[in-house]
Amino acid sequence: MNKHVSWTASETETSEDVIRLTDLRRRFGETAALDGVSLSVQRGEILGIIGRSGAGKSTLIRCLNGLERPDSGKIEIDGREITGLTEASLQPLRRKIGMIFQHFNLLSAKTVEENVALPLKIEGWPKAKRLARAAELLELVGLSGKAKAYPSELSGGQKQRVGIARALAASPALLLSDEATSALDPETTRSILALLKDINSKLGLTILLITHEMEVVRNIADRVTVLDAGRIVEEGPVWQVFSRPQTETTKSLLSGIRPQLPLNIAERLSPSGEGDAIVAIDIAGLAAAGPFLRSLSAAFPNDSRLVHGGVDHIREQPVGRFFVAVSAASVSNLVSFAERLGAQVEVLGHVADHA
Missing domain, CATH: 3.40.50.300 (P-loop containing nucleotide triphosphate hydrolases)
Incomplete structure (x- = not known):
């Protein structure tokens, strides 16, 4: 329940x-x-x-x-x-x-x-x-x-x-x-x-x-x-x-209108720690209005890349959902960094080769 x-x-x-x-x-x-x-x-x-x-x-x-x-x-x-x-x-x-x-x-x-x-x-x-x-x-x-x-x-x-x-x-x-x-x-x-x-x-x-x-x-x-x-x-x-x-009920109901991880990547996700980690990042309101991706890229210039996502507006409020690939060695630091910026973060799994 x-x-x-x-x-x-x-x-x-x-x-x-x-x-x-x-x-x-x-x-x-x-x-x-x-x-x-x-x-x-x-x-x-x-x-x-x-x-x-x-x-x-x-x-x-x-x-x-x-x-x-x-x-x-x-x-x-x-x-x-x-x-x-x-x-x-x-x-x-x-x-x-x-x-x-x-x-x-x-x-x-x-x-x-x-x-x-x-x-x-x-x-x-x-x-x-x-x-x-x-x-x-x-x-x-x-x-x-x-x-x-x-x-x-x-x-x-x-x-x-x-x-x-x-x-x-x-x-x-x-x-x-x-x-x-x-x-x-x-x-x-x-x-x-x-x-x-x-x-x-x-x-x-x-x-x-x-x-x-x-x-x-x-x-x-x-x-x-x-x-x-x-x-x-x-x-x-x-x-x-x-x-x-x-x-989970709300996530399921909204799956058709929120950005989702591309199927070709989702099908290759593994719970193991091999390869890049795929991280889902949700950010909204004032936090999303700032240069979030720029800050993330500056903090992890060689270890992260945007896979999918973007910023939308709902009721005049900026809402961002991003999927980022990051090296296994840097995933913990990236999660902590994104959360400090006000984001909600979930590590979805790993892909053995480039997404």
Whole structure:
């Protein structure tokens, strides 16, 4: 079982929580879908929740919108505890929660503006007022010219924009996104993420993203929570978790978007001390902003060489991941030197000939 890893309290504590979960538990037979989940989401924050299939993401979001009742624990939405509420008492609260879905869930027999205005019709708004609100939201999501169109006439990205507008109709305090970009192509995904970020910025809207797509979290979220078998195993600012994942679950989930040791070298790695050592170096934040590689090369001019890697930026923070080959005689000194510069270092093994 992975130990729950969290980054420093100064960077993760919140001053005003829209969501607060305390020791949430939900079982289905012998399976613990949620096994003691505690987390909070600050007003105006974008939190990404990632995990493999079966990690508990869907159960978590169903508990948040009241479709699933936890076995124990506490759920507070915008300061109100909801776990003991009746179905009738939940209805007003659900109006504070907007939902966007993977498959859009639009009504095919209604026009775009009618789909957007539907939550307001249910609330009893007069027709003129709800259509005016729909027009305002369609302009916000870039679909002013599609008010009279039907869902069948729209692209996937346009359908999701309608879904977002509908979710915002009742001015929610919280937007829940359940794999909202999974059915979209990469270009459309980027445009939808840019829209969500814009809405977050303009409206100060709190967004919780449930996803298995690491790029989604990387591009838009402020913080990330990693679920595994119903438990939180790691959480913190996105740039920190992505640059220095601490658990095997997180490392596996991020393997597709973090630099990896080239296969032709990885296949020749040996645990023995023969040949050059291959060292993985992760460095982020202020340490990565400095001349790290230059300092390393100057300290070990004849004993080290860069095999693979580079510096990226996540949430405006520099993040570096490098694979360095170094002579067996110098590996201990290089590891100590890199750690003094603020890096996290792992000796992966040795290669008998040049990498």
